[in-house]
Amino acid sequence: MAGFHQWLDRRAIFDLSLYLVLDPQMCGGLDKMVETVKEAVANGVTFVQLRSEAEIDKGLWYKAAVVLKPILKAHNIPFVINDHVDVALAVDADGVHIGQKDLPATVVRKLLGEEKIIGLSVGSVEELKAVNFTVVDYVGVGPVFATTTKKDARPALGLDGLKAIVKAHACKKVAIGGINASNAESVMSTGVDGIAVVSAICGQEDVADATTLLSTIVTAEQE
């Protein structure tokens, strides 16, 4: 049963508190993405998702994932890939984050096996109630606020909308959408397990400072 407990632990115990959605283009290219992620994980980021809002070739996805994998493994930070299960499999990432319009979660679970993390985006209580939590390990809830970094984002939930979703199910949740240092405290106070940020870290002039500030806020709210 050792193997069973091992994957159960990996999928059950991960820290969503400061979740970085890493966009290579927003970082200013692959080299700057590597600099960004190194400073981010050294200063409090607890979870990393590779995502590209720009349509990029799968070869580029693969290159980005290949360089990120050893950095995040060395820091024991979970590393998931947005949408592309094949890229996750190719680099043996820790999992995949999918949206409502991607491959169905049950299909992704079959492809990834039992040991990997699957996250799913939800934008309403109805979507949350429809989640199959035997295959999905956490949900991303949003957009909380209006966002410019995701082109197909739906209307913002606001803090009240977020609270309603948080109350609806006791699963692991990370909030996403327009979150930054000025609103992180109020987002955390809704009861989510963490905040996911894109532009609040990617493309910031001082990534270390920006990450440290966010980390201080979420850590204070967790206590």
Add this chain to the structure above:
Amino acid sequence: MAGFHQWLDRRAIFDLSLYLVLDPQMCGGLDKMVETVKEAVANGVTFVQLRSEAEIDKGLWYKAAVVLKPILKAHNIPFVINDHVDVALAVDADGVHIGQKDLPATVVRKLLGEEKIIGLSVGSVEELKAVNFTVVDYVGVGPVFATTTKKDARPALGLDGLKAIVKAHACKKVAIGGINASNAESVMSTGVDGIAVVSAICGQEDVADATTLLSTIVTAEQE
């Protein structure tokens, strides 16, 4: 050794002569795509690739692949997916067709296993000479003529450019790019194993007639 010969056969023996690149949007949606493929395989198409030039959600790729798989299996027609290895794995398709900017062929082979077909697009003698034919089973050579159905297509090779590539290596080759009933004979005469068409079948008013005409041409040239 039965298993060995079985996959060797599947990867070595397939008919590229009339290769349909099936684009759901060009067919007019999923329902019309199903009508198109049924008429196409009933009238001489020998190989089918699912491809979408429009950026569509992976959930839609999956839906399209799920409906195509049993139709093509029933006709014993090889069915490959463009780019998305995860979609191919999800529906147990017969393989994947990749371009120069997609996941590397060696990575795709690891993900798909030894039994599936891998095709790779090449546009020059140099690219053809760089192909690893222990993992790649055929190449798509093009664009032969100017094409409007692939947005990132490179300059047309012309018949002479195609001939030069055909002579460079004795692998299986299908020509692609602007091929239709009016030029199919001259393309086949360069020595390729087949022609790949998109708009010459997808979106045609009479798919059965269009396919029959193309099939007659390639069959005559093969004899």
